[in-house]
Amino acid sequence: MTDLLEQHFDATIAHDRRIEPRDWMPDAYRKTMVRQIAQHAHSEIIGMQPEGNWITRAPSLRRKAILLAKVQDEAGHGMYLYSAAETLGADRADLTELLISGGQKYSSIFNYPTLTYADVGVIGWLVDGAAICNQVPLCRSSYGPYARAMVRICKEESFHQRQGYELLLTMMRGTEAQRAMVQDATNRFWWPSLMMFGPPDDRSPNTERSMAWGIKRHTNDELRQRFVDMTVPQADKLGVTLPDPDLRWNGERGRYDFGAVDWSELDAVIKGNGPCNAQRIDARRKAHEDGDWVRAAALAHAAKAAS
């Protein structure tokens, strides 16, 4: 019986059709999918913090409204993704527990601090730019609910990237000090943005199976290269220098060559030793625990109203 179900699953994947929630699927597929979707959801939720840091200090009402809308979107993206994870039998409360207990990870990029307002712009430009690079192919993920969530998310991410780049263009037209802030933020976020694509292919043991299952559509290194190729002309237009002396056009490949990423830094951040790991998790735990009485009160109210 399982053989037949497995054949059906394999055929669905082979025809590039979508797997839907109540279909039979190999345990490893379900596990991988839950982990990937949950970690993606956690990243959106934790990702609210670095930028949320600047909402009260945005330089104008226009910028504040934009930043609020963007951070609300991040919350929404997290909710779409938790919803997708639940179609696989995961429980949202359990996933939150796994996040705040360190049992599941989130993107390493959110463990870096946002030191100046230029960071808000650079996060929109580079971090959301890298996220878009990662996420566009996931709109064709073999798991239907995840792919559909990604379609919604990608539509909304475009605003995120554009507001960031526009913010930076505005600062670059400002004072010398403002231009220096943009360059400084670019220097700090460039390498961590390249790390967002994950370890190099020769250190990414699950890539092959994930590609076979249509969970992943391109390798980490392919996406990283694509991001560099897209970003260099944007940096030129903006008038900032990307902090990589080895970055240069390779006419033979028709792509940019770039320097070696310091993978020991990514390893350290993933292991919990980035600049803000503890702060991010503490803030999430506090929000969850402080909200418990609200959840309990709303449940009690609903029960009373129903009786």
Next chain:
Amino acid sequence: MSSSWPLWEVFLRGKRGLNHVHVGSLHAADAEMALRHARDLYTRRNEGVSIWVVRAADVTASSPDEKDPFFAPAADKVYRHPTFYDIPDDVPHM
């Protein structure tokens, strides 16, 4: 520390003239809160003019396998389709 709200499925009518379509799910303590959360979560950019919320526990679904014999009765009735019938090419308006 866990007071979990039940799960609700959300359906949106994108605009007048279209059916409600399933868009996802959310957690809420009751139906009214589910509607408000659905508005905040799924219609931040005018994606809907009408929302339905249904408790996920109240949805009855057909068998998981979409190739199930449950749908077999439809498969062998080709005469339900217009292309089943041979009509000469020169018959107008058909």
